[in-house]
Amino acid sequence: MIFPDMGAGGGDLANVSRRGFVAGAGLGALVLALGLPRRSVAQGQGEAKFGADGMPNGWRDDPRIFVAIAEDGTVTITCHRQEMGQGVRTSIAMVVAEELGADWDKVRVVQADGDEARYGNQDTDGSRSLRHFFMPLRRVGAGARMMLEQAAATRWDVPVSEVRAGEHAVIHAASGRSLGYGELARAASGLPVPERSSIRLKDSSQFRYIGREGIGLVDNHDITTGRAIYGIDARAEGMFYAVVSRSPVYGGKVASLDEAEALKVPGVVKVLRIEAPSIPSEFQPVGGVAVIARNTWAAMRGRDALKITWEDGPNAVYSSDTYRQGLEAAVRQPGKVVRNEGDLERAMAGAVRRVEAEYYIPHLAQTPMEPPAALVRIQDGRCEAWACTQAPQVTRARLAQRLGLPEEAVTVHVTLLGGGFGRKSKPDFVLEAGLCSQAMDGAPVKLTWTREDDLSHGYYGTVSVERLEAGLDSNGRPVAWLHRSAAPTIAALFAPDPKHEMPIELGMGFVNMPFAIPNIRLENPEAAAHVRVGWYRSVSNIPHAFAIQSFVAELAHAAGRDPKDYLLDLIGPARVIDPTDLGDAWNHGEDPKRYPIDTGRLRRVVETAAAGIEWGRPLPRGRGLGIAGHYSFVSYVAVAVEVEVGEGGAFSVPRVDIAVDCGPVVNPERVRAQMEGAVVMGHGLATSAEISFKNGRAEQQNFDLYELTRIATAPREIRVHILPGGNYDRPLGGVGEPGLPPVAPAIANAIFAATGKRIRRLPVRDQLST
Structure with missing residues (x-):
């Protein structure tokens, strides 16, 4: 699947109030639309060709996102993405209001109906709503601001350079005159919109909303008072x-x-x-x-x-126990080679020591609280x-x-x-x-749908067996790395019996593994689908990250090294990698030139999470620290966990530090909330959540057997570290999904540090009591 790099591209503005497009809609006197890219050619499976502006070739502009200003000064922003707790309505409005110079209490948000011709792509997935639309949203707000300034300058008969819009009014400092946005909306609607090349964006030092705390959710009052409609x-x-x-x-x-x-x-x-x-x-x-x-x-x-x-x-034969055995057999034999560097066999033969492990991750159900x-x-x-x-x-x-x-x-x-x-x-x-x-x-x-319907008939996160083998040299460093990943693919929804994972799934932490190892082979054995496999938050990053980051800790133990230091050694020195050089043509749908893999950023989140949890501090018996880091949805996240394991396997997580580098941050409160939610969700999939099948039937029917993390078992303290994102001209990363993949391996690694017991099968459940 190919998605546009909206940070570099994006469309031009259109004054739809002048064209009568929204006549009778009641949006306002001035209504601007932003042209958006729309697919005009068939999508490839992972191959993108990008133009000089970062946009995939074959895309064309097609409106629209709306911002409207009424004569009473109310600013109405149409949100074309869906609100499901991630705060997208608020964050989109923040960006437009920032460049517009609007007062937040005069901004309202309306939800767009499903209409791709009018609003562009509306799929809310892939952690891409803001990273694709940040700059276009800024331009539509700035364009409206400039039109209001021109309308005021014309009315006062002064040069437009002498007026300034901000705080919901246009001011002429020399004379002390001011006009509110509502007073100017009608006149501004008769003006031509600025050319894209002439649009003046704010300097980030002037931001009142973007990157600031305390904005609050636009839906918060309705949600907390029960007026919100789900x-x-x-x-x-x-x-x-x-x-x-x-x-x-x-x-x-x-x-x-x-x-x-x-x-x-x-x-x-x-x-x-x-x-x-x-x-x-x-x-x-x-x-x-x-x-x-x-x-x-x-x-x-x-x-x-x-x-x-x-x-x-035919799917009545599907039982998780026997299917797992089939996946295990598959990963113990050569599979389809998806990345091959160096001479693996020779390096393995010359290794001083060989380490191997297999990891199992079961089906997972999304279980939104609203079925x-x-x-x-x-x-x-x-x-x-x-x-x-x-x-x-x-x-x-x-x-x-x-x-x-x-x-x-x-x-x-x-x-x-x-x-x-x-x-x-x-x-x-x-x-x-x-x-x-x-x-x-x-x-x-x-x-x-009831909860039983949801768990019995859903689209499940994929089941997976991951086999890793490494050959170590005399210093304990890997000179050879073999990874086989077997899992039924989402492609089975669309094609009969595809058996191999799609490029987009392989590009989720598998083929784009960025470790500095000279000899690497990655293989994808066949796996048939017997249920509906579908998107689950962070998708195939979950099994890949769990296996790789757990295996890194195992190699560190085999080498007698500190796991954090060993992980940093494998990441290697700070360098920029073109993901297509690793076989990842998908790169989460982004231009690899604008979004390369930056191992320096991955190192920094690992170091930050480790510093946050005070890595290396002495701990009493039964406590341990674990760490994991992962790159997904063009963001970098690391998680450091402290666990406590008591008598009989009693298990708790006193503390988690999670560090995220998602580039420039629009709404830090939402970033923090997403990371906290990822930790809680990751804790659940690590410790208790599993969908298993017997005779084709899901064995978990409700939350009594599909156990989510409850408040009594949740991590007692979660500390989020948001790394500085730098200049706001830099491309944004994703936030909604990247926090999840490193949580489970960090927990598993901490359990080993506390008990010496290696967790290779999720969920943990009763493995600590045996």
Whole structure:
């Protein structure tokens, strides 16, 4: 998948209020739109060709992001990305308001509907919302500011160089005159927009919002007072409610159905069969039987009363224990070579010592606190959906396709998301609601997934076995490095039985491993998919980082070295690496010239996390320190952990220090919150979270068995260290996902330091009590 480098490119401004584009929309007297890149050629799988401005070739500008100023001075910013707790509405507004010179209390944010032609790419994933749109958002704010200045200068008949906009007014210092933005909005709307080359951006020393603490979330009041609308809150007059009984095995079908008892349940009005799709199923519902009722409880009781015989299909053979054995067998044999440097066999043969280890990471479920939910209504040939979706334009396209409607007849209204983590990028649940509404002659139907539905029928983070072998010289340094990674791929959603991971998955900490080792071979054996494998926060960086960073600590122990010092030695001296030289053509969708791998930055986060936790300090028996670092989504994160292991394996984490270098920082409070959340989530996947399968069925149905970190077991202290990002002309990195990968290996390494027990299988669970 190829994404644009918005930091270098971006579109031109357009005065859409003059063109009448938003007539009647009530956005304001002055409305500016920013042209955005849009894919005009097919995407390759990992190969990007970039022009001189950093933009991928084959992209063209296509509007729009809106900023509007009303005659009462209200500034309305349209957010084209989805808010799911990461603060994107606030951060996007901060950037525009900064360059506009707006007062924060006069800024409001509205959510864009799903419409790629109007708003550009709207997928909220890949930690790219700000890194792609930071500079374009600055330009649209600055362009509006300059138009307001020109309008004031014209009214006063003074040179525009004598006026200055800021703090929601334009001031003529020589005469002491001032005009508010609302007073100037109408006149400014009649002016031509500045050419991109003439737009004056603020110097970062003048920033009032960007990089500053204490801004607060624009949604905070509504969220804390219960007024915020999430997908599960959507309501429409006369609506019905639905739940679905789905095949317990991916690819299964209804063999027989007796709906009589379900229809006797008070409130149940209809039972609807949803046909199972062929595999690969992409984002389509898995099929099953929907129960539509006058309330959700009646629908759930009706579902319980259904008598269904399932035809399980070929994936009934899927059991985690035997599948793991198959992955282990695969990584013990040569696989598809994806990176090869030097002469591995010769180096291994000449090594003084050989170390090998295998690591297992199970399927994971995203488990957003708000399960998938959507409301759909079809009237007069038009479909409206209200949904907690990360990908509204994909949702719109798939709804139109499944319901047999033209895409322009479908509107997707995006609610707040009660968490996403990649699960809500897939619109299968919205399609289910659409099919139910269609079956009810277009009446509104709100469809809800229960937690059991979410855990049993989701798109899971991939299961993985990672095998590493290293040959060490007489100084304990690796002269040879072999890594085989076997995992079912997300590509299985889109293509029949692909078996090998995609370049984007291999580029997540595997082929782009930046260690200074002379002989390296990386292989990707085959692995078939038996469930829906999908995006999970940080995706394949999780298994790759867990294996590599755990193995580094094992090598340090074998060499009799300090793990932190050994990790820094492997990273090597500060240098800049073109990721394509390592076989990573994807590079998280970014131009490798603007976003090379900088080992100096990776070293600094490791050193910062170590200093934060006071690495090397004496600890009592049963306590230990662990460390790990990782590069992902063009950011650098390191985690240092202190653990305590008591009698019987009692386990706790007194302290975590996490250091992040994501380049220039827009909203430090959100960066800190993302890192804290990553530590808590990483603690859960390291210690207790696992989805396993038996006879094709998920064995964990709710939080009693799929255990998340609760407050009693959470790390007691999390300290976030945000490294200075430098000049704001530098490209930004990602924040939402990079904090997660180093957490689990740091915990595992700390456990070894405390107990001498090596954790090679996640989650830890009861491994400390045996």
